[in-house]
Amino acid sequence: MSKTTLFDLDGKIAFVSGASRGIGEAIAHLLAQQGAHVIVSSRRLEGCQAVADAITAAGGKATAMACHIGEMEQIQQVFASIREQFGRLDILVNNAATNPQFCNVLDTDLGAFQKTVDVNIRGYFFMSVEAGKLMREHGGGSIINVASINGVSPGLFQGIYSVTKAAVINMTKVFAKECAQFGIRCNALLPGLTDTKFASALVKNDAIRNAALQQIPLKRVADPGEMAGAVLYLASDASSYTTGTALNVDGGFLS
Numbered sequence: 001m002s003k004t005t006l007f008d009l010d011g012k013i014a015f016v017s018g019a020s021r022g023i024g025e026a027i028a029h030l031l032a033q034q035g036a037h038v039i040v041s042s043r044r045l046e047g048c049q050a051v052a053d054a055i056t057a058a059g060g061k062a063t064a065m066a067c068h069i070g071e072m073e074q075i076q077q078v079f080a081s082i083r084e085q086f087g088r089l090d091i092l093v094n095n096a097a098t099n100p101q102f103c104n105v106l107d108t109d110l111g112a113f114q115k116t117v118d119v120n121i122r123g124y125f126f127m128s129v130e131a132g133k134l135m136r137e138h139g140g141g142s143i144i145n146v147a148s149i150n151g152v153s154p155g156l157f158q159g160i161y162s163v164t165k166a167a168v169i170n171m172t173k174v175f176a177k178e179c180a181q182f183g184i185r186c187n188a189l190l191p192g193l194t195d196t197k198f199a200s201a202l203v204k205n206d207a208i209r210n211a212a213l214q215q216i217p218l219k220r221v222a223d224p225g226e227m228a229g230a231v232l233y234l235a236s237d238a239s240s241y242t243t244g245t246a247l248n249v250d251g252g253f254l255s
Protein backbone atom coordinates (compact mmCIF):
# COMPACT_ATOMS: atom_id res chain seq x y z
CA MET A 1 0.00 0.00 0.00
CA SER A 2 1.49 3.39 -0.97
CA LYS A 3 1.30 6.46 1.27
CA THR A 4 -1.30 9.12 0.40
CA THR A 5 -0.33 12.06 -1.78
CA LEU A 6 -3.35 14.06 -0.54
CA PHE A 7 -1.09 16.38 1.48
CA ASP A 8 1.54 16.92 -1.24
CA LEU A 9 2.09 20.52 -2.39
CA ASP A 10 4.70 19.86 -5.08
CA GLY A 11 4.70 22.62 -7.73
CA LYS A 12 2.40 24.90 -5.69
CA ILE A 13 3.20 28.55 -4.96
CA ALA A 14 2.15 29.62 -1.45
CA PHE A 15 2.16 33.09 0.14
CA VAL A 16 2.21 33.32 3.94
CA SER A 17 1.81 36.76 5.56
CA GLY A 18 3.35 37.29 8.99
CA ALA A 19 5.77 34.43 8.34
CA SER A 20 8.89 35.93 9.94
CA ARG A 21 8.01 34.38 13.30
CA GLY A 22 5.34 32.61 15.34
CA ILE A 23 2.47 30.74 13.73
CA GLY A 24 3.26 32.05 10.22
CA GLU A 25 6.86 30.81 10.41
CA ALA A 26 5.69 27.34 11.44
CA ILE A 27 3.17 27.31 8.57
CA ALA A 28 5.82 28.41 6.06
CA HIS A 29 8.15 25.59 7.12
CA LEU A 30 5.48 22.88 6.87
CA LEU A 31 4.14 24.02 3.49
CA ALA A 32 7.72 24.08 2.13
CA GLN A 33 8.40 20.65 3.63
CA GLN A 34 5.41 19.35 1.65
CA GLY A 35 6.87 20.72 -1.59
CA ALA A 36 5.43 24.22 -2.00
CA HIS A 37 7.56 27.20 -3.01
CA VAL A 38 6.75 29.51 -0.10
CA ILE A 39 6.77 33.30 -0.31
CA VAL A 40 7.66 34.34 3.24
CA SER A 41 6.25 37.79 3.98
CA SER A 42 5.97 40.39 6.76
CA ARG A 43 6.72 44.11 7.12
CA ARG A 44 10.44 43.61 7.67
CA LEU A 45 12.40 41.86 4.93
CA GLU A 46 15.30 40.73 7.17
CA GLY A 47 13.13 38.49 9.33
CA CYS A 48 11.50 36.98 6.24
CA GLN A 49 14.88 36.42 4.59
CA ALA A 50 16.11 34.53 7.67
CA VAL A 51 13.10 32.19 7.51
CA ALA A 52 13.45 31.76 3.73
CA ASP A 53 17.16 30.97 4.16
CA ALA A 54 16.37 28.36 6.82
CA ILE A 55 13.83 26.72 4.50
CA THR A 56 16.30 26.73 1.61
CA ALA A 57 19.07 25.33 3.86
CA ALA A 58 16.72 22.47 4.78
CA GLY A 59 16.23 21.65 1.07
CA GLY A 60 12.98 23.56 0.49
CA LYS A 61 12.04 26.42 -1.81
CA ALA A 62 11.33 29.91 -0.44
CA THR A 63 11.46 33.59 -1.38
CA ALA A 64 11.26 36.56 1.00
CA MET A 65 9.00 39.54 0.16
CA ALA A 66 8.18 42.50 2.39
CA CYS A 67 4.53 43.64 2.59
CA HIS A 68 2.71 45.70 5.21
CA ILE A 69 -0.83 44.39 4.74
CA GLY A 70 -2.28 47.57 6.26
CA GLU A 71 -0.91 49.59 3.32
CA MET A 72 -2.92 49.27 0.09
CA GLU A 73 0.02 50.29 -2.16
CA GLN A 74 2.18 47.56 -0.65
CA ILE A 75 -0.51 44.95 -1.35
CA GLN A 76 -0.61 46.09 -4.99
CA GLN A 77 3.19 46.03 -5.21
CA VAL A 78 3.61 42.57 -3.70
CA PHE A 79 1.06 41.05 -6.09
CA ALA A 80 2.81 42.74 -9.03
CA SER A 81 6.01 41.02 -7.83
CA ILE A 82 4.25 37.63 -7.45
CA ARG A 83 2.86 37.98 -10.98
CA GLU A 84 6.26 38.91 -12.38
CA GLN A 85 8.30 36.27 -10.53
CA PHE A 86 5.88 33.33 -10.41
CA GLY A 87 2.94 34.14 -12.72
CA ARG A 88 0.54 32.32 -10.41
CA LEU A 89 -0.48 31.74 -6.79
CA ASP A 90 -2.06 28.53 -5.49
CA ILE A 91 -2.23 29.12 -1.73
CA LEU A 92 -2.70 32.32 0.30
CA VAL A 93 -2.38 32.18 4.07
CA ASN A 94 -3.62 35.45 5.58
CA ASN A 95 -1.89 35.20 8.94
CA ALA A 96 -0.39 38.62 9.81
CA ALA A 97 -2.60 40.55 12.23
CA THR A 98 -2.34 43.27 14.83
CA ASN A 99 -3.72 43.90 18.31
CA PRO A 100 -2.23 47.22 19.44
CA GLN A 101 -4.34 47.99 22.51
CA PHE A 102 -5.41 45.95 25.54
CA CYS A 103 -8.08 47.96 27.36
CA ASN A 104 -11.69 48.13 28.39
CA VAL A 105 -13.78 48.61 25.25
CA LEU A 106 -14.89 52.07 26.50
CA ASP A 107 -11.27 53.24 26.41
CA THR A 108 -10.66 52.22 22.79
CA ASP A 109 -8.34 54.66 21.07
CA LEU A 110 -9.41 55.76 17.57
CA GLY A 111 -5.89 55.24 16.18
CA ALA A 112 -5.72 51.69 17.55
CA PHE A 113 -9.24 51.00 16.20
CA GLN A 114 -8.27 52.23 12.72
CA LYS A 115 -4.98 50.29 12.64
CA THR A 116 -6.68 47.07 13.73
CA VAL A 117 -9.40 47.43 11.09
CA ASP A 118 -6.91 48.41 8.35
CA VAL A 119 -4.67 45.39 8.95
CA ASN A 120 -7.03 42.66 10.17
CA ILE A 121 -10.04 43.40 7.93
CA ARG A 122 -9.00 45.56 4.95
CA GLY A 123 -5.62 43.77 4.70
CA TYR A 124 -7.10 40.25 4.72
CA PHE A 125 -9.87 41.34 2.33
CA PHE A 126 -7.69 42.91 -0.37
CA MET A 127 -4.98 40.26 -0.07
CA SER A 128 -7.78 37.77 -0.81
CA VAL A 129 -9.10 39.88 -3.70
CA GLU A 130 -5.68 40.08 -5.37
CA ALA A 131 -4.91 36.41 -4.70
CA GLY A 132 -8.37 35.43 -5.94
CA LYS A 133 -7.84 37.22 -9.26
CA LEU A 134 -4.56 35.35 -9.82
CA MET A 135 -6.07 32.03 -8.73
CA ARG A 136 -9.06 32.53 -11.04
CA GLU A 137 -6.70 32.85 -14.02
CA HIS A 138 -5.19 29.44 -13.25
CA GLY A 139 -8.28 27.43 -12.36
CA GLY A 140 -8.37 27.88 -8.61
CA GLY A 141 -6.55 27.81 -5.31
CA SER A 142 -6.94 27.82 -1.56
CA ILE A 143 -7.20 30.82 0.78
CA ILE A 144 -6.73 30.25 4.50
CA ASN A 145 -7.56 33.05 6.93
CA VAL A 146 -6.00 32.83 10.37
CA ALA A 147 -8.80 34.23 12.57
CA SER A 148 -9.00 33.47 16.31
CA ILE A 149 -11.19 31.94 18.99
CA ASN A 150 -11.80 35.62 19.86
CA GLY A 151 -13.88 35.85 16.69
CA VAL A 152 -16.43 33.56 18.39
CA SER A 153 -15.85 34.28 22.08
CA PRO A 154 -14.36 37.79 22.55
CA GLY A 155 -11.25 38.00 24.71
CA LEU A 156 -11.44 40.39 27.68
CA PHE A 157 -9.83 43.78 26.89
CA GLN A 158 -9.37 42.76 23.23
CA GLY A 159 -12.51 44.44 21.93
CA ILE A 160 -11.77 45.73 18.46
CA TYR A 161 -9.33 42.86 17.79
CA SER A 162 -12.12 40.37 18.58
CA VAL A 163 -14.54 42.29 16.34
CA THR A 164 -12.09 42.10 13.42
CA LYS A 165 -11.59 38.37 13.93
CA ALA A 166 -15.37 37.85 13.79
CA ALA A 167 -15.31 39.80 10.52
CA VAL A 168 -12.62 37.47 9.19
CA ILE A 169 -14.85 34.45 9.86
CA ASN A 170 -17.68 36.10 7.90
CA MET A 171 -15.24 37.20 5.17
CA THR A 172 -14.18 33.57 4.82
CA LYS A 173 -17.78 32.57 4.04
CA VAL A 174 -18.18 35.46 1.57
CA PHE A 175 -15.13 34.40 -0.44
CA ALA A 176 -16.06 30.71 -0.16
CA LYS A 177 -19.54 31.33 -1.61
CA GLU A 178 -18.57 33.75 -4.38
CA CYS A 179 -15.29 32.19 -5.49
CA ALA A 180 -16.22 28.49 -5.49
CA GLN A 181 -17.23 28.93 -9.15
CA PHE A 182 -13.59 29.79 -9.91
CA GLY A 183 -12.23 26.70 -8.14
CA ILE A 184 -11.17 28.77 -5.14
CA ARG A 185 -11.77 27.44 -1.64
CA CYS A 186 -11.61 29.69 1.42
CA ASN A 187 -11.44 28.51 5.02
CA ALA A 188 -10.58 29.96 8.42
CA LEU A 189 -8.34 28.65 11.18
CA LEU A 190 -9.27 29.65 14.74
CA PRO A 191 -6.20 29.25 16.93
CA GLY A 192 -6.48 29.17 20.68
CA LEU A 193 -3.82 30.62 22.98
CA THR A 194 -0.47 29.94 21.28
CA ASP A 195 3.02 30.61 22.61
CA THR A 196 4.27 33.44 20.34
CA LYS A 197 5.48 37.03 20.75
CA PHE A 198 1.90 38.14 19.96
CA ALA A 199 0.55 36.33 23.02
CA SER A 200 3.57 36.80 25.29
CA ALA A 201 1.80 39.29 27.57
CA LEU A 202 -0.84 36.63 28.26
CA VAL A 203 1.38 33.53 28.28
CA LYS A 204 4.25 34.94 30.42
CA ASN A 205 1.97 36.35 33.14
CA ASP A 206 1.34 33.53 35.65
CA ALA A 207 -2.05 34.82 36.81
CA ILE A 208 -3.39 35.39 33.28
CA ARG A 209 -1.97 32.10 31.95
CA ASN A 210 -3.40 30.07 34.82
CA ALA A 211 -6.81 31.71 34.43
CA ALA A 212 -6.73 30.92 30.69
CA LEU A 213 -5.69 27.30 31.31
CA GLN A 214 -8.80 26.80 33.46
CA GLN A 215 -10.85 27.24 30.28
CA ILE A 216 -8.75 24.97 28.05
CA PRO A 217 -9.68 21.29 28.34
CA LEU A 218 -6.20 20.19 27.15
CA LYS A 219 -4.76 22.33 30.01
CA ARG A 220 -1.89 23.84 28.06
CA VAL A 221 -1.00 26.61 25.63
CA ALA A 222 -0.37 25.56 21.99
CA ASP A 223 3.02 25.48 20.30
CA PRO A 224 2.99 27.43 16.97
CA GLY A 225 3.78 24.19 15.11
CA GLU A 226 0.45 22.77 16.27
CA MET A 227 -1.37 25.26 14.02
CA ALA A 228 0.52 24.28 10.88
CA GLY A 229 -1.01 20.82 10.33
CA ALA A 230 -4.50 22.26 10.11
CA VAL A 231 -3.32 24.83 7.56
CA LEU A 232 -1.67 22.07 5.51
CA TYR A 233 -5.00 20.21 5.50
CA LEU A 234 -6.85 23.33 4.29
CA ALA A 235 -4.16 24.14 1.68
CA SER A 236 -3.99 20.67 0.17
CA ASP A 237 -6.23 18.32 -1.80
CA ALA A 238 -7.03 16.55 1.48
CA SER A 239 -9.67 19.27 2.01
CA SER A 240 -10.97 19.39 -1.59
CA TYR A 241 -14.64 19.37 -0.44
CA THR A 242 -14.10 21.82 2.44
CA THR A 243 -14.88 25.51 1.96
CA GLY A 244 -16.37 28.25 4.13
CA THR A 245 -15.49 26.42 7.32
CA ALA A 246 -13.96 27.71 10.54
CA LEU A 247 -11.63 25.12 12.05
CA ASN A 248 -11.01 25.46 15.79
CA VAL A 249 -7.51 24.46 16.92
CA ASP A 250 -7.92 25.54 20.51
CA GLY A 251 -7.33 22.66 22.90
CA GLY A 252 -11.10 22.39 23.25
CA PHE A 253 -11.66 26.00 24.45
CA LEU A 254 -14.74 26.62 22.28
CA SER A 255 -16.29 23.19 22.93
Ligand SMILES: NC(=O)c1ccc[n+]([C@@H]2O[C@H](COP(=O)([O-])OP(=O)(O)OC[C@H]3O[C@@H](n4cnc5c(N)ncnc54)[C@H](OP(=O)(O)O)[C@@H]3O)[C@@H](O)[C@H]2O)c1
Nearest residue numbers: 018020022023042043044069096097148193194196198199
Ligand atom coordinates in the same frame (compact mmCIF):
# COMPACT_ATOMS: atom_id res chain seq x y z
N1 LIG B 1 -0.68 33.66 19.47
C1 LIG B 1 -1.94 33.46 19.81
O1 LIG B 1 -2.27 33.12 20.96
C2 LIG B 1 -3.02 33.61 18.77
C3 LIG B 1 -4.31 33.18 19.10
C4 LIG B 1 -5.33 33.31 18.15
C5 LIG B 1 -5.05 33.83 16.91
N2 LIG B 1 -3.78 34.24 16.61
C6 LIG B 1 -3.55 34.79 15.27
O2 LIG B 1 -2.45 34.13 14.67
C7 LIG B 1 -1.85 35.01 13.73
C8 LIG B 1 -0.34 35.01 13.94
O3 LIG B 1 -0.07 35.46 15.25
P1 LIG B 1 1.28 35.07 16.03
O4 LIG B 1 0.86 34.77 17.42
O5 LIG B 1 2.09 34.08 15.29
O6 LIG B 1 2.02 36.52 16.05
P2 LIG B 1 3.55 36.94 16.08
O7 LIG B 1 4.42 35.85 16.59
O8 LIG B 1 3.60 38.25 16.78
O9 LIG B 1 3.89 37.16 14.54
C9 LIG B 1 3.23 38.15 13.80
C10 LIG B 1 3.78 38.18 12.40
O10 LIG B 1 3.03 39.12 11.63
C11 LIG B 1 3.92 40.11 11.07
N3 LIG B 1 3.16 41.35 11.00
C12 LIG B 1 2.65 42.09 12.00
N4 LIG B 1 1.97 43.13 11.52
C13 LIG B 1 2.02 43.05 10.17
C14 LIG B 1 1.50 43.83 9.10
N5 LIG B 1 0.78 44.93 9.33
N6 LIG B 1 1.75 43.44 7.84
C15 LIG B 1 2.48 42.34 7.58
N7 LIG B 1 3.00 41.55 8.55
C16 LIG B 1 2.78 41.92 9.82
C17 LIG B 1 5.15 40.10 11.98
O11 LIG B 1 6.35 40.48 11.34
P3 LIG B 1 6.82 42.01 11.12
O12 LIG B 1 6.92 42.61 12.48
O13 LIG B 1 8.14 41.90 10.40
O14 LIG B 1 5.79 42.63 10.26
C18 LIG B 1 5.22 38.60 12.31
O15 LIG B 1 5.83 37.90 11.24
C19 LIG B 1 -2.54 36.36 13.88
O16 LIG B 1 -3.55 36.46 12.90
C20 LIG B 1 -3.19 36.26 15.26
O17 LIG B 1 -4.33 37.09 15.36
C21 LIG B 1 -2.76 34.14 17.51
